Amino acid sequence: MRRRQSVIPSEGWIDVSVRLRSGMVHWPGDPDVKIERILKMERGDHCNVSTISMSSHTGTHVDAPYHFIENGDGIHDMAFTSMIGQARVIEIENQHCIKPEELKPNKIRKGERVLFKTINSKRCWNTETFVEDFVYLSTESIEYLVEKRVKTIGVDYLSVGGYIKNIDEVHKSLLGAGIWIIEGLNLSRVSQGNYDLICLPLNIINGDGAPARAILRPI
């Protein structure tokens, strides 16, 4: 017999998405974010309507395999199971790089969704200037996570890899291994522990990535 009541809690969710606005920080070379009202009630229009223009990799977003793999899956191919369910926030102390030494004591298991909270969450989202020396995952850490066969990883700035460092190789490793990537989280309001995660990217056909909303709830 089917259950008749929802098991989805409506309350207690914490937003871990970055707010979108014109002029916000973005990856160097990507177009500026523009959110502009084209209908304005204060001007006599019957309602307010805006247009949005941004890169698919700005703010909180999901990378699809197609981002770095020719003929890879597009964002619309993502199974919801990658982004919905139990997740673990792991706090990282190293202020430069996430290294395997810091990951190993956490005993990361196959199929986990792991979100790394670094100094980025506090440091990088309060400026409109791109922060080049954000904390990133070392290539060795990525190899470790691929070997552990995690389901999804999340990071708290605009790339899993470091700026002008290991971007290409770590994206190819993760995406090639079928591990989905959430980038651009703001984890400043959560601490280490277990959470329910819901992260839903926009449903873009064949998208290389998509802006997403991501929320957590302590368990």
Add this chain to the structure above:
Amino acid sequence: MRRRQSVIPSEGWIDVSVRLRSGMVHWPGDPDVKIERILKMERGDHCNVSTISMSSHTGTHVDAPYHFIENGDGIHDMAFTSMIGQARVIEIENQHCIKPEELKPNKIRKGERVLFKTINSKRCWNTETFVEDFVYLSTESIEYLVEKRVKTIGVDYLSVGGYIKNIDEVHKSLLGAGIWIIEGLNLSRVSQGNYDLICLPLNIINGDGAPARAILRPI
């Protein structure tokens, strides 16, 4: 004591969002949807990256009170409880207009999230041309839903009100009553019944609305 396991099911979710692509249908007067790759691996770029340009009221989206109410809440003010939790899909037979006569037998209760499945879901999303005579909610139905104090309503085309009919008055009634609106659902894959709903709009500061991803799971 806290529970240690997630209660959020990872499987069984049905996508009720419209897929986004260049050239897709939009409200008359809104700008065209453009999703264009600015980096292309087949051209020798190191990865694929796209830009997105669209109205905040295209495809599956959420209307904020600010859409029709000066100084109304923006999309970032939305409480998740409006869009996460139990919801009911109600199938509508009338192919022109949703009228109170068809709503009343459903005994809609205070606090419900109700999604109306009409012929729109099958008829309107398979064309790039805007369908002017989509099924909409009559002003009397909106008054009925406001009186019932539902929490959220969802419709399966681009407006709760009819084209060149009652758009302004029904938006003002609903949004003024604190009822959140999901527009642009594609409910063709679900039938009447109870579901878990998750609908997450992009987190746009002071947004009059925002593109969203919406999913359902039968309960």
